[in-house]
Every structure is written in structure tokens, then in C-alpha cells.
Amino acid sequence: MATIKEVAKLAGVSVATVSRVINNKGYVGVDSRKKVEHAIEQLDFSPNEVARSLFQKKSKLIGLLLPDIANPFFPLLAKGAEDAVSQLGYSLILGNVQDDVTKEEEYLKIFEQNNIAGVLSAVQGSSKRTKTTPLVTLDRVESSEQFAVHTDDYQGGMMAAQAIAERTPNQVVIMVGPKEIPSSFERLAGSIRVLKENNIPYSLLQTKSFRLEDTDAAAQLFFKDYATADSVIASNDVYGLALMREALKRGIDIPNELQIIGYDDMPFSSLLFPGLSTIAQPAYEIGYKGAELLCKCIENKPVTEKRIQLPVKLILRESLREKVL
Amino acid sequence: MATIKEVAKLAGVSVATVSRVINNKGYVGVDSRKKVEHAIEQLDFSPNEVARSLFQKKSKLIGLLLPDIANPFFPLLAKGAEDAVSQLGYSLILGNVQDDVTKEEEYLKIFEQNNIAGVLSAVQGSSKRTKTTPLVTLDRVESSEQFAVHTDDYQGGMMAAQAIAERTPNQVVIMVGPKEIPSSFERLAGSIRVLKENNIPYSLLQTKSFRLEDTDAAAQLFFKDYATADSVIASNDVYGLALMREALKRGIDIPNELQIIGYDDMPFSSLLFPGLSTIAQPAYEIGYKGAELLCKCIENKPVTEKRIQLPVKLILRESLREKVL
DNA sequence: TATGATTTTGTAATCGGTTACACATCATGA
DNA sequence: TCATGATGTGTAACCGATTACAAAATCATA
Numbered sequence: 001m002a003t004i005k006e007v008a009k010l011a012g013v014s015v016a017t018v019s020r021v022i023n024n025k026g027y028v029g030v031d032s033r034k035k036v037e038h039a040i041e042q043l044d045f046s047p048n049e050v051a052r053s054l055f056q057k058k059s060k061l062i063g064l065l066l067p068d069i070a071n072p073f074f075p076l077l078a079k080g081a082e083d084a085v086s087q088l089g090y091s092l093i094l095g096n097v098q099d100d101v102t103k104e105e106e107y108l109k110i111f112e113q114n115n116i117a118g119v120l121s122a123v124q125g126s127s128k129r130t131k132t133t134p135l136v137t138l139d140r141v142e143s144s145e146q147f148a149v150h151t152d153d154y155q156g157g158m159m160a161a162q163a164i165a166e167r168t169p170n171q172v173v174i175m176v177g178p179k180e181i182p183s184s185f186e187r188l189a190g191s192i193r194v195l196k197e198n199n200i201p202y203s204l205l206q207t208k209s210f211r212l213e214d215t216d217a218a219a220q221l222f223f224k225d226y227a228t229a230d231s232v233i234a235s236n237d238v239y240g241l242a243l244m245r246e247a248l249k250r251g252i253d254i255p256n257e258l259q260i261i262g263y264d265d266m267p268f269s270s271l272l273f274p275g276l277s278t279i280a281q282p283a284y285e286i287g288y289k290g291a292e293l294l295c296k297c298i299e300n301k302p303v304t305e306k307r308i309q310l311p312v313k314l315i316l317r318e319s320l321r322e323k324v325l
Numbered sequence: 326m327a328t329i330k331e332v333a334k335l336a337g338v339s340v341a342t343v344s345r346v347i348n349n350k351g352y353v354g355v356d357s358r359k360k361v362e363h364a365i366e367q368l369d370f371s372p373n374e375v376a377r378s379l380f381q382k383k384s385k386l387i388g389l390l391l392p393d394i395a396n397p398f399f400p401l402l403a404k405g406a407e408d409a410v411s412q413l414g415y416s417l418i419l420g421n422v423q424d425d426v427t428k429e430e431e432y433l434k435i436f437e438q439n440n441i442a443g444v445l446s447a448v449q450g451s452s453k454r455t456k457t458t459p460l461v462t463l464d465r466v467e468s469s470e471q472f473a474v475h476t477d478d479y480q481g482g483m484m485a486a487q488a489i490a491e492r493t494p495n496q497v498v499i500m501v502g503p504k505e506i507p508s509s510f511e512r513l514a515g516s517i518r519v520l521k522e523n524n525i526p527y528s529l530l531q532t533k534s535f536r537l538e539d540t541d542a543a544a545q546l547f548f549k550d551y552a553t554a555d556s557v558i559a560s561n562d563v564y565g566l567a568l569m570r571e572a573l574k575r576g577i578d579i580p581n582e583l584q585i586i587g588y589d590d591m592p593f594s595s596l597l598f599p600g601l602s603t604i605a606q607p608a609y610e611i612g613y614k615g616a617e618l619l620c621k622c623i624e625n626k627p628v629t630e631k632r633i634q635l636p637v638k639l640i641l642r643e644s645l646r647e648k649v650l
Numbered sequence: 651t652a653t654g655a656t657t658t659t660g661t662a663a664t665c666g667g668t669t670a671c672a673c674a675t676c677a678t679g680a
Numbered sequence: 681t682c683a684t685g686a687t688g689t690g691t692a693a694c695c696g697a698t699t700a701c702a703a704a705a706t707c708a709t710a
Contacts, residue, residue, distance in 0.1 A: 004698095014659065015698090049439050051697035052698075053665095055696085055697055059375065070404050091439075092419045113371055273570040350669095351669085351689095379696065
């Protein structure tokens with residue numbers, strides 16, 4: 001790879017002039033510029049970002065912290081972030097935290113050692129562990145966090161319950177996501193409010209995590225403890241799917257004997273039959289908007305909205321009964 | 326963030342001595358070492374990787390090129406790569422190529438500008454576009470590629486067909502993956518061989534891509550053109566799923582009227598009912614082994630296997646009929 | 651033509667590490 | 681006792697960019 005020195009030599013100017021050309025900054029005479037551009041072309045030169053980063057104390061890299069990339073919600077978010085970031089001239093360093101605070105701290109250190117420009121985190125509580133770098137929190141947002149992109153979980157919870165309420169539920173079970181995750185609370189509160197308003201009896205089933213491995217056990221538990229329930233609001237689509245599968249295995253008719261609504265609208269939810277009704281979270285947009293917001297912070301551009309809230313949407317598929325008017 | 330100079334000053338030694346301590350390289354007296362370690366502790370110092378990378382002309386970053394991170398096969402691969410890489414002291418820069426050669430080239434340039442240590446690529450043909458950096462190709466491997474981790478597609482194709490052959494197929498349709506992807510060929514060849522050996526008639530249905538968006542159209546096409554087929558070997562699980570969904574919608578009984586086998590064993594394939602039978606590709610291991618191999622190359626360690634082939638496995642679920650002995 | 655402002659250019663310091671090299675100290679064996 | 685090699689340490693160059701600063705060239709204007 002050619003260096004700025006070689007370009008300077010070939011063009012017959014100093015490195016400062018070359019630098020001025022490539023950064024389009026400061027005075028450069030027309031013929032100097034031409035000579036430099038020609039030399040750059042000839043040598044196929046592109047500036048070493050490492051050297052730049054060392055001097056600027058800031059790289060063009062953004063750290064992306066994900067709780068678990070194998071959870072199908074996050075690849076979509078990552079894709080959104082990646083699209084935005086690369087358009088704005090940055091790249092992503094991937095940090096898959098695997099719900100492990102130690103790993104998260106390791107990553108934050110690595111990010112710092114690499115002069116990261118900012119952090120995009122879908123991991124809960126990252127704001128407590130970052131000091132100086134700009135941080136945008138995604139999805140699982142706490143109220144203390146300054147810059148964030150999230151959805152209205154309360155409303156999402158309400159929408160899910162409303163969809164159930166309109167479909168003659170007999171006994172409803174709400175699966176409650178992990179206690180540590182604030183969005184679980186919100187959703188639960190929203191759902192409960194709607195069910196109470198409609199005088200619909202409900203039970204709560206606590207789930208351990210959002211991990212794939214725990215869903216089967218939860219589904220089994222549901223059919224053991226709530227065999228008579230005819231409606232369920234699942235923690236997310238993965239749980240919804242696990243329930244559906246177990247139900248179909250047991251020959252339970254969906255949606256007539258059991259209707260299910262999930263949360264997230266994961267890509268596969270539309271690929272099933274019966275399709276899983278769900279509250280769609282715009283994962284891609286969360287990532288995309290988050291990245292845009294972060295880049296604004298990094299570049300000290302004016303930020304109109306520090307906390308962006310994106311709408312959720314009810315997606316009706318075959319796992320819910322017909323609406324009763 | 327503290328620098329090596331500050332550490333040296335606090336410890337009362339030169340920067341060279343500090344460098345020797347942190348790299349555990351060269352002679353250092355016992356009390357010097359102690360003083361340095363103490364100073365490092367006090368200042369919570371960790372070396373700036375950017376400065377290191379500049380001098381070494383080689384960073385601790387590895388570029389990961391993926392065709393499409395939203396395709397559920399790749400997050401698992403990425404997770405495997407990430408696990409291995411982080412254990413070995415490296416980090417991943419994410420490059421989501423979106424099946425676009427221009428984007429791939431952009432990424433390779435960015436990687437180079439960042440003194441990347443090596444490239445891990447699941448994108449086809451990357452070897453033609455990288456010159457000097459170590460490269461390990463994953464999954465979609467061409468015969469010309471030096472370092473690679475892949476599975477035996479021919480055998481996978483055979484296994485899929487064998488599973489069908491043993492289950493009294495009447496008319497078989499093989500969905501053929503995109504022409505440009507060598508593994509499609511291999512699988513097809515394997516499947517055809519088995520079907521021919523068993524004198525089972527088959528038809529081919531060409532599919533456009535491995536993208537989520539194209540699956541629906543393919544499923545519709547299948548039922549339009551091959552209404553009488555009772556067995557199908559799908560390009561992958563996403564296609565398999567699309568077929569299954571369309572079949573269930575049309576009230577076709579699975580597996581009795583139509584049996585389906587997929588390819589990949591994506592996480593959701595086990596979450597359905599009927600579950601999708603499939604040929605499992607060890608996506609996580611591909612990523613993991615690939616990263617290990619790459620790191621060996623980077624560090625000039627002896628490599629016993631330049632091209633690693635991992636076994637595929639038949640996963641039987643409800644989408645296939647009972648085996649006839 | 652002299653003056654000052656503007657434009658153009660280059661030199662050298664800097665970012666934070668690594669390491670070649672020189673030099674000093676020390677122990678060992680002839 | 682002295683040569684020898686091993687050990688310990690510091691100085692300074694270097695990696696490839698950016699930029700402060702100084703100096704030179706050009707231009708406009710009085």
C-alpha cells in the first residue's frame with residue numbers, strides 16, 4: 001500500500017500538500033492539486049486510517065454491542081446499523097456480549113484501545129460502563145439514557161392485549177419476559193391495563209430469558225400449568241413459536257382452541273402456517289436510526305431528537321381468531 | 326486514557342522498559358518490572374492498539390465478509406467466528422456485502438486501510454479480490470481457494486436424496502440454488518446421483534437466490550408447475566419453510582401428500598410443527614474453525630489442514646414420512 | 651513602487667506505541 | 681584479573697498520517 005510520502009515524491013510536492021488535497025482543506029494551487037491527484041491515481045493510494053486515527057485520537061470505527069447475535073432480532077438491527085454507518089463513512093466492530101457483563105467490559109476496553117468513535121449498544125446498562133465515548137442505546141433503553149432509539153413498549157403491550165381482547169378470550173396467559181429488562185415491564189403493564197379495562201381474567205407466566213434454549217421448557221410449562229387457557233400473549237416470537245409448535249404437536253387447534261400473539265415480528269414469523277400474529281418492532285430502523293443519531297453525536301452536529309421512539313405495529317396472521325365486532 | 330509515557334514517568338523508568346513489561350519481551354529487572362506493573366495498575370493503563378498497529382503494520386482486527394447478515398445462516402457463523410477470534414485476542418470488523426461486488430471491494434479497501442490482520446469471508450470469490458492479507462473462505466468455497474472451511478455439499482445432496490428415496494417418493498422435485506454458487510452444483514449432483522441409482526424420476530426447479538424475498542414466489546411456482554409432486558428437496562430451509570407454509574395453506578397434508586427436506590438446519594427449523602427435516606450444516610463450527618485457521622495463518626503457525634471439511638448431518642423431523650424398510 | 655493581504659508551500663512536531671542500538675552492570679570461568 | 685556473555689536500561693528512530701508555523705510567492709491597492 002502506497003504512503004503519503006510516496007505520493008508526495010511522485011507528485012514533486014510535500015506531504016503537507018498531499019494531505020491538504022486528500023482532506024480538501026487549506027490552500028492548494030491548481031497545478032499542485034492536479035499533480036497530486038494524478039500521483040494518487042497512479043499509485044492507487046488511499047490514506048492509512050490507522051495513522052489518521054492515531055493523530056486524531058478518533059477512528060472511523062463504531063463499536064456495536066449486541067446481547068446475542070444468534071437471536072434473530074439482532075441481525076436485522078445490525079444490518080440497519082451497518083447500512084447507515086457505512087453510508088456515513090464508518091465501519092462496525094462487532095461485540096457479541098452473550099449476556100455477560102465481563103464480556104461487555106472487555107469489549108468496551110477493546111473499543112477504547114482502538115480509538116473508537118462511538119458505541120451503539122443494544123445491551124442493557126452499557127451507559128454505566130462507558131465514560132467519554134458517545135453512546136446510543138438501542139431497543140432495551142433505560143430512562144436514564146441520554147441518546148436512545150427504542151419503541152413504545154407500553155403501547156405494544158396494549159396493542160397485543162387489545163388484539164386478544166377483541167377476540168373473545170376465555171382465559172389469558174401473559175408470558176412475562178426477564179425481570180431485568182425494562183421493556184418487559186412496560187409491555188406487561190400495557191397488557192394488564194387493557195385486560196383489566198375489559199374485565200378479562202389473566203395469569204402471568206414468568207420466563208427466564210430471551211434465549212432460544214429456554215423456550216421449549218417454557219412452552220412445556222405453559223401446557224402443564226395453564227392447560228385450560230385459550231389465549232396467550234407471548235414474550236416474543238420465539239416463545240410464541242415454541243408454544244405454537246407444542247400446541248400443534250398436542251393436536252390443539254390454532255387459533256380456535258388456543259390463540260397466540262407474539263412480539264417482534266421476526267423474519268420467520270411470516271414463513272409459517274399458521275402465521276404468527278405479532279407486534280412488529282422495526283429492528284432494522286432501530287439500528288439505522290441509532291447509527292444516524294450516533295454519527296451526529298460523533299460529529300457534533302445538531303441533534304433534534306435525543307431519544308427517538310419508533311412505532312410498533314400489529315401484524316395479524318393466522319394465530320389469532322377472527323375479530324368479533 | 327493513560328499513555329505509556331505516563332506509566333514510564335510514574336514508574337521512574339523509560340518507555341522501552343514499560344514496553345518490555347507489557348509485551349513480556351526482552352530483559353527486565355525484577356524491581357523495574359514491579360514498579361511498572363504497579364504504575365500500570367494505578368493508571369489503569371492499557372496500550373493503545375492504534376499506535377501498535379501503526380508500527381507493526383498489522384492490527385488485531387479481522388474483517389468478516391458476509392453475503393447477508395439477515396440470512397439466518399450467517400449470524401450463527403458470525404457467532405462462531407466471533408467466539409474464536411475474541412478468544413485469540415482479535416476483534417471483528419463487520420462487512421455486510423449484500424451480494425454486491427462493489428460493496429465487497431469497498432470493504433476490502435477499508436479493511437486494508439485499517440491494517441487488518443486477515444479476512445474471513447463467506448462471500449464468493451473474495452480470493453480474487455484480496456492480494457496480500459491472509460484469507461480464509463467459509464462455506465461457499467471454490468476449489469481454487471487455499472484456506473477454507475466448508476462442508477461436503479456433494480454428500481449433503483446425496484443424504485437429502487437418500488432420505489427421500491427411502492420414503493417411497495412418487496415424483497420428486499429438486500429445487501436448485503443459484504447457478505453462481507458452487508455448493509448448489511455439488512448438492513444437485515449428489516442428489517441426482519442417488520435418485521438415478523434408485524430409478525426415481527425427478528424434475529428441477531431453478532431458484533434465483535438464497536434471499537428471503539424470493540422464497541414466496543418460488544413456492545407459488547412450485548405448486549403451479551409441480552402440483553402432482555409428492556416429495557421435494559428444497560434449496561435450503563428458508564425455501565423448505567416457504568413450501569411448507571404454502572402447502573399448509575392449501576390444506577396439503579405434510580408429510581403424507583408432500584414430504585419436504587431442507588438444507589442448513591436453521592435455528593427456527595426445530596421450532597415448527599411439523600418440524601422441517603433437513604441437512605444440518607454446522608454454521609457455528611464453520612465460523613469457529615475458520616477463525617482458528619485464519620489466526621494460525623496470521624501468526625505463521627503451522628497449519629495441518631488448509632482446507633477443512635466439516636460433516637453434514639441428516640436431521641429427521643416431521644416433514645418426512647416414515648422410512649420404509 | 652511599496653505595502654499589506656491573500657494564497658501557496660514546506661519543515662517539523664505530534665499522536666502512542668515498538669525496537670535497534672549503545673552502553674552499563676554483573677557473574678562466570680580461564 | 682580479565683575477557684566473555686548474559687542481563688538490564690535508556691535514547692532515538694520509526695510507523696503514516698495531520699497540522700501549527702514560518703516563509704515565500706502572488707495579488708491588489710494606494
